[in-house]
Structures are given as structure tokens and as C-alpha cells.
Amino acid sequence: MTARTERPGHLLEVDDLHVEFITRRGVAQAVRGVSLHVDAGETVGLVGESGSGKSVTSTAILGMVELPGRIVSGDVRWRGESMVNGPGAARRAAAVRGKEISVVFQDPMTSLNPLFTVGAQIAEVLRFHLGMSRRDASNRAVELLDLVGIPNPRARARQHPHEFSGGMRQRALIAMALACEPKLLIADEPTTALDVTIQAQILELLTELQAALGLAVLLITHDLGVVAGLCHRVEVMYAGRLVERASTRDLFGTPQHPYSAGLLASTPRLDERLARLVAIDGVPPDPRAPAPGCAFEPRCSISGHRCTEEDPELVTFAAGRAVACWERAAGGGADRD
Amino acid sequence: MTEAVTGAEAQPLLDVRELSVRFPVASGFFGRSTREVFAVDEVSFTIGRGETLGLVGESGSGKTTTGRAVLRRLPVTSGEIHFRGQDITAVKGKELRGLRQHMQLVFQDPYASLNPRMSVQDIIAEPLIVHGRARSTREALPRVHELLRLTGLPEDAAGRYPQAFSGGQRQRIGIARALVIDPELIIADEPVSALDVSIQAQVVNLLQDLQQELGLSYLFIAHDLSVVRHISDRIAIMYAGRIVETASSDAIYEAPRHPYTKALLSAVPIPDPDVAAQRTRIVLSGEMPDVVDPPASCRFATRCPYRQPERCDTETPPLRAVDGGQWVACHYAEDIDAGRIRPSYEPTPAAP
Amino acid sequence: MSRARGVVADLWRDKFAFLAVLFLLVLVLAALFAPLVAPHDPAAQSLAGRLLPPGWSKGGDWSHPLGTDNLGRDVLSRVIHGSRVSLTVGLAVVLFSGLLGVGLGLLAGYRGGRLDAVVMRAVDTQTAFPGLLLALTILAALGPSVTTVIVVLGLNGWMVYARVARATVLSIKEMPYVEAAEVVGCRPRRVVLRHIFPNLVSPVMTLAILELARIVLTEATLSFLGVGIQPPDTSWGLDVAIGKDYVYSAWWLVTFPGLAIALTVLSVNLSASWLRVYTDPEERDKQFAALAIAAEGRSR
Numbered sequence: 001m002t003a004r005t006e007r008p009g010h011l012l013e014v015d016d017l018h019v020e021f022i023t024r025r026g027v028a029q030a031v032r033g034v035s036l037h038v039d040a041g042e043t044v045g046l047v048g049e050s051g052s053g054k055s056v057t058s059t060a061i062l063g064m065v066e067l068p069g070r071i072v073s074g075d076v077r078w079r080g081e082s083m084v085n086g087p088g089a090a091r092r093a094a095a096v097r098g099k100e101i102s103v104v105f106q107d108p109m110t111s112l113n114p115l116f117t118v119g120a121q122i123a124e125v126l127r128f129h130l131g132m133s134r135r136d137a138s139n140r141a142v143e144l145l146d147l148v149g150i151p152n153p154r155a156r157a158r159q160h161p162h163e164f165s166g167g168m169r170q171r172a173l174i175a176m177a178l179a180c181e182p183k184l185l186i187a188d189e190p191t192t193a194l195d196v197t198i199q200a201q202i203l204e205l206l207t208e209l210q211a212a213l214g215l216a217v218l219l220i221t222h223d224l225g226v227v228a229g230l231c232h233r234v235e236v237m238y239a240g241r242l243v244e245r246a247s248t249r250d251l252f253g254t255p256q257h258p259y260s261a262g263l264l265a266s267t268p269r270l271d272e273r274l275a276r277l278v279a280i281d282g283v284p285p286d287p288r289a290p291a292p293g294c295a296f297e298p299r300c301s302i303s304g305h306r307c308t309e310e311d312p313e314l315v316t317f318a319a320g321r322a323v324a325c326w327e328r329a330a331g332g333g334a335d336r337d
Numbered sequence: 338m339t340e341a342v343t344g345a346e347a348q349p350l351l352d353v354r355e356l357s358v359r360f361p362v363a364s365g366f367f368g369r370s371t372r373e374v375f376a377v378d379e380v381s382f383t384i385g386r387g388e389t390l391g392l393v394g395e396s397g398s399g400k401t402t403t404g405r406a407v408l409r410r411l412p413v414t415s416g417e418i419h420f421r422g423q424d425i426t427a428v429k430g431k432e433l434r435g436l437r438q439h440m441q442l443v444f445q446d447p448y449a450s451l452n453p454r455m456s457v458q459d460i461i462a463e464p465l466i467v468h469g470r471a472r473s474t475r476e477a478l479p480r481v482h483e484l485l486r487l488t489g490l491p492e493d494a495a496g497r498y499p500q501a502f503s504g505g506q507r508q509r510i511g512i513a514r515a516l517v518i519d520p521e522l523i524i525a526d527e528p529v530s531a532l533d534v535s536i537q538a539q540v541v542n543l544l545q546d547l548q549q550e551l552g553l554s555y556l557f558i559a560h561d562l563s564v565v566r567h568i569s570d571r572i573a574i575m576y577a578g579r580i581v582e583t584a585s586s587d588a589i590y591e592a593p594r595h596p597y598t599k600a601l602l603s604a605v606p607i608p609d610p611d612v613a614a615q616r617t618r619i620v621l622s623g624e625m626p627d628v629v630d631p632p633a634s635c636r637f638a639t640r641c642p643y644r645q646p647e648r649c650d651t652e653t654p655p656l657r658a659v660d661g662g663q664w665v666a667c668h669y670a671e672d673i674d675a676g677r678i679r680p681s682y683e684p685t686p687a688a689p
Numbered sequence: 690m691s692r693a694r695g696v697v698a699d700l701w702r703d704k705f706a707f708l709a710v711l712f713l714l715v716l717v718l719a720a721l722f723a724p725l726v727a728p729h730d731p732a733a734q735s736l737a738g739r740l741l742p743p744g745w746s747k748g749g750d751w752s753h754p755l756g757t758d759n760l761g762r763d764v765l766s767r768v769i770h771g772s773r774v775s776l777t778v779g780l781a782v783v784l785f786s787g788l789l790g791v792g793l794g795l796l797a798g799y800r801g802g803r804l805d806a807v808v809m810r811a812v813d814t815q816t817a818f819p820g821l822l823l824a825l826t827i828l829a830a831l832g833p834s835v836t837t838v839i840v841v842l843g844l845n846g847w848m849v850y851a852r853v854a855r856a857t858v859l860s861i862k863e864m865p866y867v868e869a870a871e872v873v874g875c876r877p878r879r880v881v882l883r884h885i886f887p888n889l890v891s892p893v894m895t896l897a898i899l900e901l902a903r904i905v906l907t908e909a910t911l912s913f914l915g916v917g918i919q920p921p922d923t924s925w926g927l928d929v930a931i932g933k934d935y936v937y938s939a940w941w942l943v944t945f946p947g948l949a950i951a952l953t954v955l956s957v958n959l960s961a962s963w964l965r966v967y968t969d970p971e972e973r974d975k976q977f978a979a980l981a982i983a984a985e986g987r988s989r
Contacts, residue, residue, distance in 0.1 A: 022978035049533035050504075068978030165624050166396075195395035196560060197621050200604035204620050222534060225563075225606025229613040248610045266538035268563040270590065270605045271612065276545070277567060279538035283503050408872065437874035450865035454887045463883075464873045514873065 009080050010037035011216055012061065012101070012184055017074035019056050019065060026288035030056040030069065032240040035314070038184060043210060043217040045227040045248070047263075048237035051284045054220050057237070058186050060084075061218075062103060063093030099129040102177035106189035108169035112161040118145070118172050119157025125179045144175040149205060167198035171205065178209065188220045203230055224267050228252060233320065236260050239285050239295035242314050245322040256323040258300045294326070302327050348422055349383035350554050351407065351522055356380045356416035358399075358406045362629055375628045376402045378578040379416065381656065384522065387548065389555040391569030391586070393562060393601075397625045399578040404524045404558045408442055409433055421521070438468055441515035445527035447507035451499040457510055458495040461485075464518045484513040487550075489543060505536035509543065516547065524556045529564060541568055562605045566590060574598050577636035578628050580656055584663035594665040594674065596641050619682075635668070642680035643673055699967060702980065706963035709956035716953060720772040727766035728752070731923045735761030740939045756941040758931060764941060768949050771925040774918055775953065778839055779904045783897050785843030790850025791893055797851065798858030799881055809855070812848045820845045821907070828916040838917050842904060850896060857892050861885050895965060902957035909950050925950050 019031035031053040038044050048054040059065050061076050063083055076083050078101065083093040097103075105111050113121060122144055123137035132140065138157070145153035148171040161169055170190060177185055187206070191199040207230060210217060219231055227234055227248065234251045236244040236259065244257040255261040265278035282299040285291060293308040294300070300307065306326045315329045316322040323329055358377040377399045384390045394400040405411045407418060409428060417426045421439060428436060444450035451460055461484055462477035471477035478495070485494055488509040499507055508528065515523055525544070529537040545568060547553060559565045565572060566586050573583040574597065582595040593599045600619040607613055623640045635641070638649040648654075648668045656666045672678045700707050719726055738761045744751040755764040797808035824841045831837050861867060862885070870884045911917030912926030920927065925946040932942030966972045 022981050023974050024977050049535060067982075068974045070978075070982065167624060195625075196562070197395060197600060197604045198624065199606075200618065200620055201622075203606075204618070223606060224534070224608035225613075228608050228610045229606055252608065252610050263535060264608060266535045267608050268538070268541070268561075268567045269609070270563045270566060270602065270607055273566060273586065273590075277538040277541050279542055280535040281539075283505065283536070410868075410872065434874045434876070437872060442869070442872045444865050444869060446865055450869050452866040452870070452884055455883075463870070463875070467874045467876075467879065511869075514869070 010077075011040050011079060012038040012218070013075075013077040013080075014057070014061065015075040015077065017057065017060055017076065018072040019053070019060050019069060020072050021069045021287075023068060023288070028287040029240055029290050030287055031060065032290065033074070034237070034240070034242050036235050036242065036245070038216050038218050040183065040216050041210075041214050042233070043219060043231045045231035045234040046218060046220045046237065047222065047224065047227055047234055049222050049263075049284065051239065051287065052237040053240040053287075054237050055188060058103075058188050058218070058220050061186065062097055062101065063090065064097075098125060099180040100182050101184045101186060102180070102182040104170070104173050104177050104185065104187045104190045106192050108166060108173050108193070109161070111173055112169060114161055117158050117160055118164065122157075122172070122176045122179055125176055129180045140179070141175075144179055145172065147178070147209075148172070148175045149201075150175075166194055167201060170194060170198075170202055174202075174205065174209070178213070178215075181213070182215070184216045184218065186218045186220070189222070190219075191226065192221070192223065199226075206230065224252075224264060236263075239290070240287060241295065241311075241324060242322075243296065243324045245314070245316075245320070247320055250321060256321070256328045257296075257325050258302055258328075259296050262299075294324075349385045350388075350421065351384040351556070352417075352419040353380060353382050353403075353407060354417045354419070356403065356406060356418060357414045358402055358411055359414040372630050375578050375631055377406060378628070378631075380575075380578075380580050381416075382573050382580065382583065384554050384556060386521070386554055387552050388571070389548065389557055389569045391565035391572040392556060392558045392575060393560065393565050393572055394575035395560055395601075395625060397577065397627070398575040400558050400560075400575050401526060403575070404442075404526050404556060407556065408440060408524055409436070434467075437464075437520075438518050439520050440522045440524065441518070441520040443508075443511055443515050443523060443525045443528045445530055447504045447511060447531060450511050451507055453499055456496055456498055457485075457490075460499070460510060461495075461513050461517055464514065468518055470518070480517060484517050487516070487547070488513045489539075503536075504532050505539055508532060508540050512540075512543065512547070516551070516553075519551075520553075522554045522556065524558070526558045527560070528557075530559065530561065537564065544568065562601065574601065577625055577631075579636055579653075579666060580664075581637065581666045582664065583656070584661070588661060588663055592661065592663075594659060594663055594670050595637075595667050596643050596673070596680075597637050600642075619680075635666075642682055643669065643678050644681070645669060645678065696967075699973075700963065702976075703963050706959050709959035709963070712952060712956045713960060716772050716956075717776065719769050720776045723770050723773050727763075727769040728754075729763035729766045731762060731766040731770040732921050733762060737761065740935070740942075742939070743941050755945050756939070758928070758942050759935065759939075764928075764945050767923050767928055768925070768945050770923040771928060771946060771949065772953075774835070774922060774924045775905050775908060775950075778835065778842070778908045779901045781839045782842040782846065782904045782908075783901050785839065786846035786900070787850050787893065787897055789843070790847035791854045791889065793847070794851035794854025795858055795881065795886070795889070798855040799862065799877070799885065805855070808851065812851050816848050821910070824907075824911065825914065825916055828911065833911075833916045833919055835918060835922065838908060838911060842907060846900060846904070849900070850893065853892055853896050854889055857889050858885055861888050891968060895961060895968075898957060898961040898964065902954045902961075905953055905957075906950065 014034055014036050017031050017034045021028040021030055034057055046054045046057065056069065060071055065071055071084055075085055078096050081092060082089050083096065119138060119141045122141035126132045126137040126140055142153045142157050145157055150156050150168055150171055164172060191202050194202065203226065206217065209215060221227060231248050233247045235242055236257065238259045244251065244255065244260045251260060252264065255264055262280040266280055268277055280299050285295050291297065293310055294312055297303045297307045304327050312324045312326050312329065314322050314324040317329060356377055357379055359373040359375055362372040362374060380403055382390060392400045392403060402411065406413055409425060413426050417424060425436060458478065458481045459474050461481045462471060462474040465471040465477045465480060466473065481495060482492065485492060490506060490509050499510065502510065529540050532540060541564060548555065557565060557569055569586050571583065571585050572589045573580050574595065576597050582593065582598045589598065590602065593602055600621050603616060603619040619642065621640050626636065626639060628636065633653050634650045635654050638644050652668065654666045654668050656664050659665050659670055669678055700710060738757050739759055741753050741757040742749045743756045744754040749756065753763050755768065757763055793808050797805040824845055827841050828837060867880060867884050870880045908917055909926030909929065912924040913930045915930065918924035918927050928946035929943055935942050966976065
């Protein structure tokens with residue numbers, strides 16, 4: 001395939017992914033045709049509010065979609081090889097997960113097993129994926145705890161999760177995630193449950209690690225402030241679809257999709273004090289009954305005739321910029337109103 | 338220190354003086370224990386009519402406990418609480434229930450704060466029934482509908498159950514319940530933390546509108562400084578059970594005096610990549626200490642970049658007035674301002 | 690109406706549970722209308738028609754479909770009337786011990802402190818006693834009758850309700866909506882009745898159903914041992930006792946009452962099991978999704 005030689009393959013590629021949840025009250029379309037990619041060394045933010053489908057997307061990438069959910073169609077490829085379709089896909093996913101792609105979840109309390117020491121849990125990853133001996137794995141676990149900035153790592157490795165504070169637990173999880181030197185780290189709301197000053201520490205840590213290890217990061221969050229400080233580029237999701245893709249600077253400076261603009265406008269900023277916050281009226285749609293047209297249309301201030309009838313495609317209108325909006329795609333690149 | 342954080346009036350609606358709430362640490366076999374957690378330590382502030390005081394702190398700071406103590410849901414260990422000119426520090430039983438007509442609470446969790454087996458109209462009508470202003474939900478319906486309108490909920494919401502509503506709408510129901518008996522003070526305990534950003538904005542706007550319309554006072558407890566800055570007239574910053582700084586919202590942001598406030602502000606993410614790149618980030622090491630039987634010292638000393646060998650570890654700094662109408666609990670606030678004391682790190686500019 | 694239809698449809702998916710519920714319905718109807726349904730008077734003796742085998746056997750008579758016992762009494766009628774006793778005793782005991790146990794557990798959980806400690810110690814203490822032995826002793830001493838059986842079994846079984854109620858109350862008490870009720874100004878009585886109690890119903894109901902099965906079995910045991918239901922009243926356990934001397938010569942005397950006990954207990958357990966899944970939305974969804982996907986696979 002000439003494609004391979006002309007363009008270096010993406011590390012992670014999600015291709016027209018559709019995920020649904022079968023419930024007694026109807027089938028919920030959680031992810032409706034999402035395509036994105038992550039390349040080596042870059043930090044991509046996947047932004048959306050609850051119901052946007054961002055967490056389901058990350059679950060699907062990891063091959064962890066369980067009943068009542070399932071992947072209906074589409075593909076997830078790691079270094080060109082599918083982890084969803086075809087023979088050996090599930091096996092490949094299991095081998096890659098934890099080793100080449102690792103995850104850090106939101107709630108460190110429930111992600112760590114309270115019965116085992118932190119050191120043992122990290123060592124388990126090393127022994128399972130890299131076949132290290134017990135002693136080597138133990139030592140490496142201590143090194144990893146040191147890498148993530150936990151003081152007295154040797155003593156800490158022998159402690160149990162409940163003896164760690166929230167911020168330290170999250171660091172321990174990051175250490176576990178980095179154990180096998182993954183190429184991609186998926187961080188699903190890694191700092192949402194943490195205090196602001198601890199959040200700053202963790203984000204600082206992620207930035208350092210990324211620079212030092214050349215890690216690619218897929219950061220899933222609803223917090224635009226975190227995205228602004230950490231990500232190179234951003235994918236915005238709404239109601240199961242991608243509605244905008246841009247570099248961080250472009251998205252914050254000239255957001256094209258009305259939802260992106262609305263989200264930015266309604267985020268209160270510490271350095272600004274407005275008389276009144278700008279809210280987006282209405283609520284997200286019911287995933288069991290997606291409208292035939294654009295899902296954002298009921299809440300959109302610039303919706304036009306076509307918007308109620310056809311769901312807009314994600315259209316690339318400039319290098320690295322895409323938007324799924326009938327009104328914007330026509331005059332792409334327009335300044336923010 | 339009641340002049341501490343007064344709004345302009347002579348008699349504020351709420352006047353908290355040296356409030357302390359202490360809990361005994363797990364008692365021994367025979368029930369005797371001398372160790373105590375100083376959850377709230379000599380906290381003083383006032384709230385005037387129609388005013389919003391933002392109470393900010395991280396987990397363990399004591400802000401939630403302070404709110405519950407003001408509501409008299411927790412016993413007060415020492416200090417006083419004056420509300421509507423009356424000393425309510427030791428009130429209980431029937432008198433306390435009567436007090437509830439004037440002081441209400443909006444909860445953080447919109448999902449768990451509404452009884453799933455009660456319809457919306459039952460939930461909103463209950464306070465009226467409990468305080469004898471209506472004999473049944475039916476009788477209270479006109480007022481219920483008034484509240485639904487006021488909080489932006491649809492008319493037909495009355496007969497439905499909380500499960501049918503989204504997080505933002507449930508929070509509106511909770512607000513309606515809190516307002517139905519015309520209280521003067523609302524204690525809002527992280528009222529928007531559990532909501533999506535675009536919904537947060539709706540609810541914050543609603544709270545502001547209601548304040549305008551009904552002349553409410555708010556004690557707005559939160560950890561999200563951006564939201565607090567927006568809605569509050571004045572802000573009090575708590576750390577390890579004590580108030581470390583109080584000032585107007587603008588002053589807190591433009592001229593923070595306490596080292597913790599500075600660090601807190603620098604840690605708040607700002608949704609603007611250019612600003613984010615240019616900020617100086619003060620990253621604190623370590624975590625907030627547990628305050629069990631604390632010695633006389635500044636609680637923040639263990640993490641303070643400006644810590645000095647004299648006084649910081651031996652004397653607890655009182656909350657005192659500094660120029661500009663601000664109150665700070667730091668021995669060296671003026672020295673730090675004047676640049677006579679430098680921080681122990683070089684503030685690292687954030688990486689692009 | 691469509692809700693009822695939904696329940697029936699859901700029930701139909703689990704064939705065993707469906708049969709179980711059907712059986713229980715038949716049982717309840719039989720118990721209610723026993724005098725109308727039973728072909729004969731269960732106490733009517735007939736020396737001539739003693740030990741007749743079931744209708745389909747050689748020598749059997751279809752006017753006595755399940756045969757007759759050693760006194761010529763119709764087995765089918767006795768089984769039908771016996772259901773009355775079993776269900777009455779079962780429901781009465783569940784009600785009695787349920788109210789007692791839930792009441793105490795509720796108080797203990799809500800008030801806490803001394804009251805809680807006292808109630809829980811009482812629970813622990815009484816649980817340590819061998820229940821059946823205690824029941825036997827008391828019944829032997831007081832002389833057995835339907836009422837005594839109900840009281841004794843009731844006093845024996847309240848502890849488990851107390852434990853479940855207390856545990857549930859403790860967890861509900863922490864819910865913000867209970868705090869909201871208190872902050873709004875509700876008195877403790879209203880908080881308990883309006884906010885806590887309704888949420889107790891579900892876990893207690895599941896427990897009660899399982900207890901019903903246990904009580905039916907226990908009553909049968911007591912009657913079998915002679916300290917439960919006394920003749921001329923009819924009880925399945927009693928009939929098994931009577932029939933035990935004829936196991937080899939007239940197997941139908943033991944079999945049909947025994948079968949009635951077994952089927953009742955089995956049906957109750959299957960229904961409770963189905964109910965547990967039915968009332969857990971997560972489990973239902975998973976089951977639903979699995980079935981839907983399987984159906985899709987079949988139709989391809």
C-alpha cells in the first residue's frame with residue numbers, strides 16, 4: 001500500500017465508530033460515527049459534557065465495551081492493526097491494553113484494589129505484560145513511584161491504597177499506567193475528583209512525563225481550562241458525534257461550531273468577571289431518539305433550514321481544522337461572532 | 338473579631354464569631370479520648386442582606402462543616418452564631434425547626450438530594466406543610482406552581498418524579514424546595530459542582546436572578562474559584578479549618594495577600610491557551626495536613642513558599658486587617674507584599 | 690394496564706419463574722375457595738373407602754383422584770384445605786415477625802446510640818438460640834394450636850427483619866434527601882415515615898417472600914412432629930406424619946402433601962429470584978440486551 005510510505009501511519013486510529021446501548025426503553029446511540037486519530041508525542045483533548053459519548057469512545061478504544069453496550073460498526077486500529085474486527089482482534093486488544101495503551105481513570109479510590117499494596121499492584125502489571133521476575137518487578141515499581149514524584153517510594157510501595165491521599169493515589173495510578181512504557185496514555189477525567197492545587201500538581205506531572213518520555217496522551221475531559229494548559233489539539237464531541245476539530249489555539253481563539261463557542265462562553269473564567277454568565281439554553285438530546293438533523297439544532301442560535309433535516313458531516317476546511325455544521329462549513333474560518 | 342468581614346450594615350443577617358467545631362478522634366475502649374479534630378477553628382465572618390459570601394477551600398478545609406454548623410446541623414464547640422439578631426448557637430428542637438423557615442440549604446448532589454418516591458409537587462410542598470402554612474400538597478399547589486415558574490421548570494413537572502429530570506432540572510427542583518418558605522439566607526453547598534459546564538451557567542444565572550428578585554443572601558460554599566468569583570460579593574478562603582484571607586471578589590483576584598491564596602489562584606486552570614502559557618504557576622508540594630490537636634503554628638507553614646524561621650512554626654496567625662479592606666492570617670503579609678521576603682522557589686513559567 | 694402486560698411479558702421470558710408464579714396463584718385461589726374447589730369434606734371419614742389408590746391406578750376411583758388415607762378421607766381435598774393452613778400461618782407469621790422486626794430495626798437504625806445497642810444485642814442473643822428447639826419446647830409446654838404456632842414462629846423470626854431494616858435505614862439515613870427533609874424542618878416522625886420507611890419496602894419485601902417459604906416448611910415440620918396443627922384441622926405436615934406409617938403400602942399418602950410442600954417452597958424461591966432481577970434495573974438491562982442480541986443472531 002503506497003499510503004504507508006507516503007504518510008507515517010497514525011498511532012491510534014478510530015474509524016467511523018458506532019456504539020450503542022440496548023435498554024428496555026430503546027436503543028441509545030452513544031457514539032454515532034466518530035473518526036479521530038492520535039499521533040506519537042501529541043496530546044489530544046477529547047472534550048464533551050455528559051452524554052457526549054466521550055467516555056464510551058475511550059472504552060471502545062480499549063476494547064472494554066460490555067453489555068448492554070456494544071460496538072455496532074467501525075474500527076479502532078492501533079499502529080494499523082484492527083482491535084475490533086477480524087480474527088485475533090480481541091487478543092490483540094488484550095495484549096495492547098495495559099502495555100502499549102494504558103489508562104488512568106477518574107476515581108483513584110475505586111481503581112486501586114484495597115487489599116493489595118500499591119507496589120504489588122504495579123509489579124503485577126510488569127510481571128503480566130513484560131514477564132519480569134518478582135524482584136525485578138518490585139524494584140521497578142519503586143522506581144516508577146519515584147518517577148511520579150512520590151516521596152519515600154520504597155516505604156510507600158509497601159503501603160495500601162487507603163494510606164495514600166487522593167493526589168498520591170492518582171500518581172500511583174499514573175505510575176502503574178507508565179509501567180510498561182506505553183506509547184499512548186488515555187486519561188479519562190484524571191483530575192476531576194481532585195482538589196485544585198493537587199490537580200495542578202498532577203497536570204504538571206503529566207506535562208513533564210510527556211516531554212521526558214515522548215508519550216502521546218488522549219485526555220478526556222469536560223474542563224476547558226485543563227485542555228488549554230495541556231493539549232496540542234482538541235476534538236469536541238456532542239451527542240455522540242464529533243462537531244469540531246482544531247488546534248488548541250484555534251479552538252479557543254476562533255471556535256467554529258456553535259456548541260464549542262457556547263461551551264467556551266459559558267465557562268466562567270477566573271480572570272474575568274461578567275455581569276451574567278452566557279448559558280446555552282436547553283439540554284442535550286435523548287440518545288435513544290436522535291433527531292434526523294443536527295443534534296445541536298434545538299439549542300443553536302444560528303440554525304438554518306438544512307439543520308433540521310440533515311445531520312452535518314465533519315468537513316475539513318483548513319489544515320487540521322474541521323467542523324460539522326451546515327452554517328459554518330460554507331464560510332469556514334470566519335471570526336468568532 | 339467580628340468587625341472582621343463586615344458588610345456595610347450595622348446588623349448583618351448572619352454574624353459568625355470565632356466559630357469552632359471540634360470532633361473527638363475515635364475514642365478508646367472506655368470511651369475517653371482527648372484527641373480532637375479541629376474541623377473548624379475560630380472562624381468569623383458576616384453576611385449582610387442581599388449579599389453573597391463565597392466560602393472557598395479544598396477538601397479538608399472545613400468549609401462544608403462550617404456550612405453545616407451555621408445551619409445548626411452540627412453542635413458548636415465554641416464561638417457564637419447570630420442570625421437575624423438572635424443568638425442561635427445553642428438552639429435545638431422545636432425552636433431549631435422554626436429557624437428553618439429562615440435559613441435553607443441547597444445540596445451538591447442533584448441526584449441524591451431528592452426523594453425518588455416523592456413527586457415534585459410533594460417535594461416542593463413539604464416545607465409548607467411542615468411549617469403549618471398548608472395542610473396538604475393540594476392546598477399548596479398554587480405556591481408550588483409559582484416556584485416552578487420562578488425556577489424555570491415546566492408547569493407539568495409538578496406531577497412527575499425526580500427521575501424524569503436531568504441534573505440541572507433536579508437542581509432547580511432543589512432550589513424551589515429551598516425557596517418555597519421564603520427564607521432569608523440560603524446556604525449553597527457546592528450547588529453546581531456536579532453539573533455540566535453549560536448547565537452550571539444556567540443554574541448560576543438562576544441563583545443570581547433569584548437573589549435580585551427576592552433579596553436573598555447566600556453563603557456560597559465551593560471549591561471552584563472561577564464560579565465563586567463570578568457570583569460572590571466577598572470571598573473567604575479557608576485552609577485546614579481556618580480562614581486565611583477575606584476580601585472582595587475583585588481584590589482576592591487582583592491582589593491576593595496570603596501565600597495560599599496566591600497558590601490557589603495560580604492553580605486554577607484558565608480556558609485560554611495564551612493566558613495559560615504566560616501564567617506563573619506556583620505548584621505547592623505536599624498536601625493539606627490533618628488537623629488533629631494542632632500546635633500553635635500557622636497551618637500552612639509546612640507548604641508555604643514564604644515560610645520564615647521565626648513565628649510561622651510557633652504562633653498561629655490571627656485574621657487581621659491589612660490595608661485595602663482585606664483581612665489576612667499571615668505574620669508577614671506586609672513584608673511579602675513589599676518584596677522583603679522572597680519565595681523559596683523560582684516561580685516556573687508554565688510550559689507552552 | 691400496559692405496565693401489567695410488561696410484567697407478564699418479562700415473566701414469560703423466564704419460564705421457570707412463570708410456572709412458579711402460576712403455581713402460587715393457583716395455590717392462593719385454591720386456599721381462598723377451598724370449600725368450593727375441594728371435591729369432598731377433608732374430615733369426612735369412610736371405613737369402606739380406606740386407602741384407595743389414586744384415580745389412575747388399578748383399583749383407584751376417579752371420585753378420589755389422589756386416593757384416600759387410612760380413615761378414608763380424600764387426599765386431594767386434604768391437600769387443598771391444607772394449603773389454607775400453610776398460607777394462613779405463613780402470611781400471619783411473616784406479618785407478625787415482619788412488623789416486630791422492622792419496627793425494632795427502624796428504631797435502632799434511626800435513633801442509634803443506646804437503643805441501637807440494646808436492640809442489636811437482643812438480636813444477637815436470640816439468634817444464638819436454636820429456634821426450632823425453642824419452638825418445640827414452648828409449643829409442647831403451652832399446647833399446640835394454630836394461634837400458638839403463629840405466635841411462637843413469629844417471635845422466633847423477627848431478628849432477620851430487624852437486621853435488614855437497620856442496615857437499610859443506616860444507609861438511607863446518609864442520603865442527602867433525608868438530610869434535606871430534616872433541614873426543611875420535618876420532625877423525626879415524619880422523616881421516618883415519609884422518607885425512610887418507603888425505601889425500606891423493597892429489601893424487606895424480598896426478605897419476607899423468602900421467609901414465607903421457610904415458615905411453610907417449618908410449620909410442616911412442627912405439624913409432622915405433632916406440636917403444630919392438630920386434628921381435625923388439616924395440614925400438609927400433619928398428613929405427611931399420618932402417611933409415614935404407610936410409605937410402602939400407600940405411597941400416595943406421603944407423596945402428595947410432600948409434593949405440595951416442595952412445590953410451594955420451590956415456587957416461592959423461584960419467584961423471589963425472578964423478583965430480585967426484575968427490581969434491579971441494571972440486571973434487567975443486561976439480560977434484555979443479551980437476549981436482544983441473541984435474537985438478532987438467530988434471525989440472520
